[in-house]
Amino acid sequence: MLVRFAPALAIAVLIGPVLAGIAGVALPAFGYLPALGGHVVSLAPWQRLLAEPGLATSVALSLWTGLASTLIATAIALLFVAAWSDTRAFVWMRRVLSPLLSLPHAAAALGLAFLISPSGWIVRLLSPWATGLDRPPDLLIVHDPAGLAMIAALVAKEVPFLLLMALAALPQTDAGRLSRVATGFGYGGIAGFAYAVLPRLYPQLRLPIFAVIAFATSTVEVALVLGPTTPAPLAVRLVDWMGDADLTRRFSASAGALLQVAVTAAALLAWLALERLVAVIGRGAIASGHRLRRDGPLRVLAAGLALLCAVMIGAGLAGLTVWSLAGVWRFPDALPTRWSLSAWTEASSGTGALVITTVAIALLATAAATLLTLACLENESRQGRAPGTRVLSLLYLPIIVPQVSFLFGLQVLLLAVGVRPSLAAVAFAHLVFVLPYVLLSLGDSWRAQDPRYARVAAALGASEIRIFWRVRLPMLLPAVLTAAAVGFAVSVGLYLPTLLIGAGRLPTVTTEAIALAAGGSRGLIGVMAVWQMLLPLAAFSLALAIPALRARRFAAAWRIAA
Amino acid sequence: MSAATTEGLILDTVEIRRGTETLLALSACIAPGETLSVMGPSGSGKSTLLACVAGFLAPPFSATGRIGLDGADLTALPAAVRRIGLLFQDPLLFPHLTAGGNVRFALPAGTARRERTGLVRTALAEVGLAGFEDRDPATLSGGEQARVAIARVLAARPRALLLDEPFSKLDAAMKDQIRALVFTTAAERRLPVLLVTHDPADAEAAGGRIVRLA
Numbered sequence: 102m103l104v105r106f107a108p109a110l111a112i113a114v115l116i117g118p119v120l121a122g123i124a125g126v127a128l129p130a131f132g133y134l135p136a137l138g139g140h141v142v143s144l145a146p147w148q149r150l151l152a153e154p155g156l157a158t159s160v161a162l163s164l165w166t167g168l169a170s171t172l173i174a175t176a177i178a179l180l181f182v183a184a185w186s187d188t189r190a191f192v193w194m195r196r197v198l199s200p201l202l203s204l205p206h207a208a209a210a211l212g213l214a215f216l217i218s219p220s221g222w223i224v225r226l227l228s229p230w231a232t233g234l235d236r237p238p239d240l241l242i243v244h245d246p247a248g249l250a251m252i253a254a255l256v257a258k259e260v261p262f263l264l265l266m267a268l269a270a271l272p273q274t275d276a277g278r279l280s281r282v283a284t285g286f287g288y289g290g291i292a293g294f295a296y297a298v299l300p301r302l303y304p305q306l307r308l309p310i311f312a313v314i315a316f317a318t319s320t321v322e323v324a325l326v327l328g329p330t331t332p333a334p335l336a337v338r339l340v341d342w343m344g345d346a347d348l349t350r351r352f353s354a355s356a357g358a359l360l361q362v363a364v365t366a367a368a369l370l371a372w373l374a375l376e377r378l379v380a381v382i383g384r385g386a387i388a389s390g391h392r393l394r395r396d397g398p399l400r401v402l403a404a405g406l407a408l409l410c411a412v413m414i415g416a417g418l419a420g421l422t423v424w425s426l427a428g429v430w431r432f433p434d435a436l437p438t439r440w441s442l443s444a445w446t447e448a449s450s451g452t453g454a455l456v457i458t459t460v461a462i463a464l465l466a467t468a469a470a471t472l473l474t475l476a477c478l479e480n481e482s483r484q485g486r487a488p489g490t491r492v493l494s495l496l497y498l499p500i501i502v503p504q505v506s507f508l509f510g511l512q513v514l515l516l517a518v519g520v521r522p523s524l525a526a527v528a529f530a531h532l533v534f535v536l537p538y539v540l541l542s543l544g545d546s547w548r549a550q551d552p553r554y555a556r557v558a559a560a561l562g563a564s565e566i567r568i569f570w571r572v573r574l575p576m577l578l579p580a581v582l583t584a585a586a587v588g589f590a591v592s593v594g595l596y597l598p599t600l601l602i603g604a605g606r607l608p609t610v611t612t613e614a615i616a617l618a619a620g621g622s623r624g625l626i627g628v629m630a631v632w633q634m635l636l637p638l639a640a641f642s643l644a645l646a647i648p649a650l651r652a653r654r655f656a657a658a659w660r661i662a663a
Numbered sequence: 664m665s666a667a668t669t670e671g672l673i674l675d676t677v678e679i680r681r682g683t684e685t686l687l688a689l690s691a692c693i694a695p696g697e698t699l700s701v702m703g704p705s706g707s708g709k710s711t712l713l714a715c716v717a718g719f720l721a722p723p724f725s726a727t728g729r730i731g732l733d734g735a736d737l738t739a740l741p742a743a744v745r746r747i748g749l750l751f752q753d754p755l756l757f758p759h760l761t762a763g764g765n766v767r768f769a770l771p772a773g774t775a776r777r778e779r780t781g782l783v784r785t786a787l788a789e790v791g792l793a794g795f796e797d798r799d800p801a802t803l804s805g806g807e808q809a810r811v812a813i814a815r816v817l818a819a820r821p822r823a824l825l826l827d828e829p830f831s832k833l834d835a836a837m838k839d840q841i842r843a844l845v846f847t848t849a850a851e852r853r854l855p856v857l858l859v860t861h862d863p864a865d866a867e868a869a870g871g872r873i874v875r876l877a
Contacts, residue, residue, distance in 0.1 A: 485721040553755055556719050559742040560749040561769040561819040571768065575759040651759070 104483070107476030108492075111536065114473065115495055118511055118533045119502050123362070125510025125517075129355035136517050137348050146352035150360065153353070155332035160364055162334040166248040167318030167368050170255035172375075175310055177256070178263035181407040182302075183294035184400040187277060194404075195268065197411050198261035203587070203637040204414065205594025206258055206316075207611050208630045210326040211618060212417020213254045215424065218243045220432050222420045228433035237432050244330050251328040255320070257410040259313050263306065264407070269545070270305035274298055291400065292393035295383070303376075312500040314372055318365045319503035322596040322611075326618045335361055336505045343509050343601070351513070358506040365503045418634060425627030444624030452610075456632055459609040461524060462599070463592035463636070466531035470539040471585045477540065478547040479569055482555065496537040504534075508601045515602070522604040530598040531591075539588040546580035547573075578651075582644035590637035610636070670733055671695050672716075672823045672855035677728035679711055679720070686711060686724070687876055693823075693855035698846065700866035701859045703876030709859035713825045716857060717749055718742030732822055732855075748821030748854075750829040750845070754812035756800035762787065762811045763796030769819040786814040790844060806837040813845060817852070824849055826858040830865055842868045 128134060132143040150156065185191045201209075216222050220237035228234040243250050276298045283293030319336045328334055339361060342354035424430070428441030445452075481488065499507075508530065520526055554576065558568045574581065599612050608616070614629035671694040678688040686708040693699045703709050715726045719742055730737045737745050756765050766783045774782065787795050790810040800808060809829075816824070829845065830838045846869060849856045858869050866873050 551755070553751055553753070554757065556714075556717070556742070557749055557751070557755050558757075558768070559719070560717055560745075560747060560821075560825075561815070562743055562746065562771065563768070564743055572757060576757065578759070 104476045104480040107473060107480050108488070111473050111477050111540070112492075112495060114532060114536055115498055118530070119498055119507050121514055122507025122510035123502070125512075125514040126355040126358040126506060127510070129352050129513065130359050132352060134352065134355075134513070137351060139352060146356040149353040150356040153338070156335075159332045159335040159338055160360070162248055162329055162332075163318050163336065163361075163364050164368055164371075166251050166255065166324075166328065166334060167314055167365075168371060170252045170259065170317045171310065171314045171372070173252070174256045174259035174263055174313065175306075177260050177403070177406045177410065178267060179299070180291070180399070180403040181260075181264060182267045182271070183291045183299070184396070184403040186271065186294070187280070190404065194407060194411075195265070198264055198407075200638075200641075201258070201261040201411065201414055202265060203590035203641060204258070204418075205590075205596075205611055205633045205637075206254075206320065207322045207326070207594065207596055207614050208418065208421070208633040209258045209414050210251075210254045210323045211614060211626055211630050212421050213250070213257065213413060214243050214326050214417075214618070215420045215623070216413065216417040217250060217253075222416065222435070225433045225435050234433060243327055246329045246331070248329050248334070251323055251334075253413070254323055254327050255317050257413045258323075259317070260407060260410040263309060263313065266306055266309040267302060270302055271298075273305070274301040276302070287392050287394065289392060289394040289396040291396045291403075292391070296387045300383075308494065308497045308501075310372070311369060312497060314368050315365050315501045315503060318368045319361055319505050321505060322615050325615055335364060336503070339505050339509070340597075340600070343512075344605075354509065355513075358503075358509050361503045361506045365501075369501075418630065421627040421630040423627070424623045425625075425631050427624060427627075444622070444628050452628060452632070455608055455610050455613050455629075456636075458524070458607055459593055459611070459632070459636060462528045462531055462607070462609065463589045465525070465528035466535045466592045467539070467585050467588040469528070469532050470535040470588045471543075471581065473536060474539045474543050474584065475574070475581070478543065479573070482547075482552075482573065483565060496540055499533045500537055504597045505601075508597055512601045512604070522602065522606050524607060527599055527603045527607050530602040531595055534595060534598065535588040535591050538591050539584045542587045543577075543580055543584035546577060550577060579644070579648040582647055583641075586637070586640040586644040589640040593633060593636045669731065671697070672857060673729075673731035674716070675729040675731065677712075677715065677726060677730065679708055679715055679724060679726045681711075682723050689874065690728075691874065693857060693871075695853040695855055696850045698849070698856040698858055698869040698871035700869050700871060700873045701857065701876060702861060702863070702866055702873060703859075704861060707876040709861075709876065710827055713749070713827050713857065713859055717747050717825055718745050746819070746822045748816035748819060748824045750812060750816055750824065750826050752828040752831045754800075754805075754808040756803075756808055756811055756815070758800055760800075761796060762792065762798045762800060762803065765800065765811055765815050766818045769815045771820055782818065786818045787811070789817075789848075790814045805833060806841065809833060809837070809841050810844070813841075813848070817848065821854065824854050824856045826856060826860075828860050828862070828865075829858075831860070831862060838864075839868075846870070 129139060130146050132139050132141055132145055181194070185194070214221070219240050219242060224232065224234065224237065279297040280290070280293050283297040284290065288296065321336045321340050324334045324337045328337065332338065335357065339354055339357045342350050342357060423437065425444050426440050426442065427437035428439035428443065430437035511530065515526060550573065554572055555568050558572045563571065593609070594611060596611050596615060599607060599609050610629045610632040614626060614633060617626045617629060669692060671692060673693070674689055674691045676688070676690050679686045689712065691699055701709055701712065711720070711724055714720050714724070716730055718737070718740065720726055732745070732747070756762070757768065760768060763783045766786050767779055770779055770782055783796060784793070787793060790813050792807060792810050792814065795807070795811070800811065803811065826845070830842055833841055842865065856869070858865065860866060
């Protein structure tokens with residue numbers, strides 16, 4: 102009857118580290134951290150924080166890049182759904198975008214950096230015939246002070262996420278019929294969607310959008326690769342301070358971590374205000390009765406933008422792969438003049454250890470998350486009731502509170518109680534982020550299972566345990582494996598939890614890729630990025646292959662019988 | 664009527680409520696080999712009655728009264744030990760098991776390993792599916808799936824059968840065959856049968872008493 106305790110355990114895993122982590126920065130932010138000699142409550146950490154040069158610019162950059170990227174990504178995703186749902190283009194786009202979801206942000210950012218940098222593929226393809234350049238131009242495209250490159254990467258990475266979230270929510274909105282009703286009154290496709298479906302779809306997208314805002318306002322890895330540097334967005338500077346050799350800086354870093362929470366909260370509030378504004382405008386538009394029938398150009402635009410996101414990321418990754426195999430690649434050649442495996446072989450000893458660490462952490466976190474998820478869902482089935490929406494929104498807590506804020510507090514707390522950085526500690530930190538995705542991924546399929554199968558089994562005399570092992574689990578095996586692959590991919594892509602809880606001593610392919618981004622060899626960056634693609638790909642391939650093997654065995658048995 | 668002394672399936676002043684509203688009230692005694700047909704429109708609580716007898720009643724539903732089977736009081740027992748067979752309108756074969764695997768799943772726990780294969784073969788042969796052991800349920804026709812479901816429910820050696828519109832999804836020709844198979848088998852094995860349906864032809868084929876719900 103251990104499964105009875107699973108929901109409580111899951112909630113503890115989701116909430117405990119976040120609350121502990123926030124407490125772990127809240128105390129030092131006001132001067133209290135006995136381990137570092139802080140015994141007196143004071144405002145000194147805040148004074149020191151506010152005296153940091155360019156702090157206001159850093160805060161503004163975090164807000165600007167976070168809100169702008171979320172707004173653009175949401176607009177593209179919704180416009181695309183409005184214009185193209187129920188078409189073959191949509192099915193095709195879904196296939197193109199789905200794999201991008203499992204790609205770590207770090208790899209996407211590195212790919213884009215390679216694509217748009219002065220010596221990147223775009224300039225190479227245009228040189229020298231169009232630009233006349235035979236040397237990379239001296240332009241600040243990557244790390245531009247306005248954060249445009251960073252916004253572009255965030256948009257390209259979040260459009261697939263929001264699009265697939267919208268897709269998952271669409272069936273519950275009765276979108277097809279509502280749109281057709283609107284079209285019947287003479288409304289254009291996009292207007293019909295906006296007026297009839299969007300008001301029902303949006304509430305289900307709100308939490309995923311909040312997750313995007315939280316990530317975008319506090320990302321470290323994307324900002325390190327593409328973001329402004331003088332000054333950098335707040336989260337990047339926080340990580341610098343947290344790792345500073347001058348330990349007293351931890352106090353002002355803690356204050357900064359709380360400031361980051363406030364910045365993200367402000368961005369969320371700004372979004373809520375924007376929601377209100379859009380709702381008012383939308384009601385006006387509905388009341389006006391304009392049919393907006395000629396939406397052809399807008400539809401083309403929607404498809405073009407969504408495709409651009411896919412192409413940018415795809416081309417960036419292709420470029421990184423080429424770099425990892427390049428021997429000699431001079432500017433402005435579009436391809437290397439000599440190919441070589443040296444980046445792969447040269448790095449082999451070090452890379453092997455990085456891959457093993459990455460896989461070990463991901464396997465531990467994924468196994469724990471999958472077991473806990475199965476226990477929670479099994480308990481739900483036995484109790485015969487699903488959790489309320491309040492409980493479900495707890496799933497988003499670790500995704501909506503800025504990672505950098507609570508992970509630093511967690512690091513401080515763990516050190517204070519004597520937990521050394523270890524594989525297990527990092528895997529536990531990963532579990533906090535992996536669990537929500539595994540639960541979200543498996544929950545819907547689990548609850549969609551016909552409950553009569555379990556009843557039939559029980560009426561045949563099967564115990565609860567037997568029903569789980571022989572009926573529910575095997576019937577849902579494909580969904581369980583997919584959820585585990587999602588968890589694995591999330592873990593591979595995690596940067597900050599590995600860096601902060603591992604104290605830099607347990608590098609993975611993701612942390613190493615970001616570390617190399619600041620001037621490491623492009624070949625090695627390419628190798629790390631390819632590993633970041635390959636590991637999730639391998640996980641998803643296994644998730645597809647295992648149920649297929651079972652199906653083949655079935656087919657073989659039938660041929661013998663027939 | 665006392666649940667403790669009578670043979671067959673006994674519903675002793677069973678009353679099912681949704682929240683505080685009474686959905687249905689029924690007392691009945693179904694002798695071994697006899698079928699009681701409960702008829703009523705959808706929403707009248709037919710399926711809820713079966714859930715109650717089988718032991719699956721869940722909130723917002725609740726029930727009072729007692730359920731007895733062959734002299735034992737089942738009211739407080741969990742579904743898995745009631746030994747009441749269930750047939751739904753869908754065959755609900757476990758898709759990850761073969762036809763034989765589905766039947767094998769139902770064999771009582773104590774059955775010796777050596778006996779199992781033979782019992783599965785016999786059970787399938789009895790419903791006219793000799794040699795179907797290794798078939799994937801997905802490759803079977805609707806009628807064949809219904810037969811496997813019958814073989815499976817009988818393999819568990821139930822002491823009563825509950826039928827929830829089990830013929831409604833079969834085409835006309837198949838319906839008669841499957842009906843005949845179910846009712847003759849139940850009569851041969853002297854099982855009390857509780858059938859809920861909205862099809863008068865089902866109740867007629869069952870040949871027993873009919874209770875109509877409002």
